[in-house]
Amino acid sequence: MACTQKPKQEVIDTSDLKEREYIRAIEGVDEVLDPELVKRGKVLISYADCASCHKPEERAKGPAFKDIARRYPISQVYINLLARKVISGGTGSWGSPVMAAHPQLTMEEATAMVSYILSLD
Numbered sequence: 001m002a003c004t005q006k007p008k009q010e011v012i013d014t015s016d017l018k019e020r021e022y023i024r025a026i027e028g029v030d031e032v033l034d035p036e037l038v039k040r041g042k043v044l045i046s047y048a049d050c051a052s053c054h055k056p057e058e059r060a061k062g063p064a065f066k067d068i069a070r071r072y073p074i075s076q077v078y079i080n081l082l083a084r085k086v087i088s089g090g091t092g093s094w095g096s097p098v099m100a101a102h103p104q105l106t107m108e109e110a111t112a113m114v115s116y117i118l119s120l121d
């Protein structure tokens with residue numbers, strides 16, 4: 001009689017829960033962003049390929065920039081982490097789609113881009 005148990009059918013509406021689970025906000029105190037860096041990040045993003053996978057407000061192939069801003073506290077630790085991820089690409093934080101690598105970007109450019117994204121919250 002092993003393995004006969006079927007998964008229970010979910011009846012309650014979990015769309016809101018799923019959304020929160022998708023974003024999984026990380027606790028932290030926001031630091032103040034340099035407005036010049038944020039402005040530079042916005043320009044750099046407009047010249048890069050980010051828009052082919054990211055929209056400001058809605059999920060596309062990649063997470064919405066707003067959702068990224070909601071998840072991460074504004075701190076040097078997360079800005080560095082995310083800037084490195086923009087350069088190296090990767091997967092797993094928002095599900096299975098893979099972000100392309102951007103090895104042509106410098107750490108300074110990627111940092112400016114991430115600062116702009118985190119400013120959107």
Ligand code: HEC
Nearest residue numbers: 048049050053061062091092093094095097098099100113
């Ligand atoms: C080929 C599609 C694609 C392109 C192009 C792309 N991204 Fe992404 N991006 C993704 C996907 C997919 C994820 C989610 C990755 C994950 O789940 O870890 C993501 C995640 C991110 C994250 C959050 C990473 C994390 O670990 O939470 C940041 C920040 C980001 N992208 C910035 C950028 C910037 C800036 C650019 C342009 C330079 C860019 N992306 C271009 C697909 C893309």
